[in-house]
Amino acid sequence: MQKELLKWLKDVGELDSARLISECSVDLLYVDTLFEMSSDRMTDLMDAQIGIPGKYYLKLQLDFQKEIKIIETQLMEVATALGMHIRSISWNPKIDTDKEVQMKISIIVRQAIFDEITLNKISWSGRLEEPDFLNRIFDLSKMPSFDSRFDNAYDDIHKHRIMNYDWEDDWVFTDRRFNLLHCEEEIFLKFLSLTINPVSRTDDEGVGQLIEIYNRNLSESGIEFYEKSKIAGKPIYGYREIAAGNASTSSADAKQRKIALVVGCSQYEFAGLLENPLNDAVAIKQNLESLGFDVMYAENPNLKDLKIKIDDFGTELEKYDVGLFYFAGHGVQVKGLNYLIPVDANLKSERTVEYDCVQVDRILSHMENAKTSVNLIILDACRNNPFERSWGRDLSQRGFAVMDAPKGSLIAYSTSPGKTASDGEGKNGLYTGELIAEIKSVNLTITQLFQKVRKAVMEKSKDTQVPWESTSLTADFYFNRK
Structure with missing residues (x-):
């Protein structure tokens, strides 16, 4: 309650009272629950105890009468706003000890x-x-x-x-x-x-x-x-x-060597044009660079270029602590395996996928061999398969299949397994647009980040697109730790 009261006093301009309460403790003791006869509304009846440092306590009634009256009046107001009623307020000496842990959970x-x-x-x-x-x-x-x-x-x-x-x-x-x-x-x-x-x-x-x-x-x-x-x-x-002692953790995070490979495939020779993947890839590249990543980038790669780029990334990865792979474009699953479709692929049947596309396991293999502490794969590649009609396949095989994330890894999909994602109607795809909006959030763990992205995408798609992750991370990772 001390935090809420302090903010309220500042908001209403009572700065002298705010300065006094900032050095006090405010504890609420539960007395009873009051029920209104005319409704189902309940109000908690509380006693308030304000602890005040000894340097103020002896002269409380002499020098702080105005502040006391304001604090007690505004405490009543704040309590009412929180669904409580204060029965009594007492001012007591506050004894601080070096061992006292100040953990105030409102x-x-x-x-x-x-x-x-x-x-x-x-x-x-x-x-x-x-x-x-x-x-x-x-x-x-x-x-x-x-x-x-x-x-x-x-x-x-x-x-x-x-x-x-x-x-x-x-x-x-x-x-x-x-x-x-x-x-x-x-x-x-x-x-x-x-x-x-x-x-x-x-x-x-x-x-x-x-x-x-x-x-x-x-x-x-x-x-x-x-x-x-x-x-x-x-x-x-x-x-x-x-506490302050955790600053060393933040410092350690900042010193992590981080590398990313960002790929955007938009201009497909046999599958038409996708509007947003290049915009998505450029935006992800710029955000990662601003967050301390060294970024390798590939735009509209053909099969040969995509494989070379991935293998070069795997070689460089051995020098880093954190590796991230991002792909925006077309992807497909065949017989439970997931493939990235390069721009020159002409997939007349499922049998050609193995030869004309790149299996996602290729990236995972490099990450496992590099023994990086954190590996992230983000796949905004679950759009409708442009070759699906000619294959005559079961619709249940749309989108990507489930992949187990190796130890220390997180695999993020723009939608849940077996489903397809929207390419978006704006400058960016729906999924990547929300990822960009959240990726620089301060002190947000990666699991918190993707949860926020998931909620936003579900809301905007009316639950037709549900982003999904598979993770075996053994520690928290922050894109932006302060």
């Missing part, structure tokens, strides 16, 4: 995390039954039941979530016994940690999705989840402050 951040879990229909308890999950954090046998038939919370929850299943899936986020919106941060973070612990969740995709949600929302609070150990090959995640 109600807004907590609610945003819970909203995303609910909207994405993620089971917060994973494979654990909900009372067993909660019992690892709280002693449910000593907590009250809301059902008069039972004398403890465990039996209450078991009845309504396992036997009857008559509570909503997000019930725990507003249950006042656990008070997750207002509880101590240690309890809140323990709850999040358990949702991604192997005891409750073993699917890598689900864990990755939750970590992305947590770290994106917690970044402004200066907290992140990270892999701290492994048990039986499964990662165990902890949380930590993002």
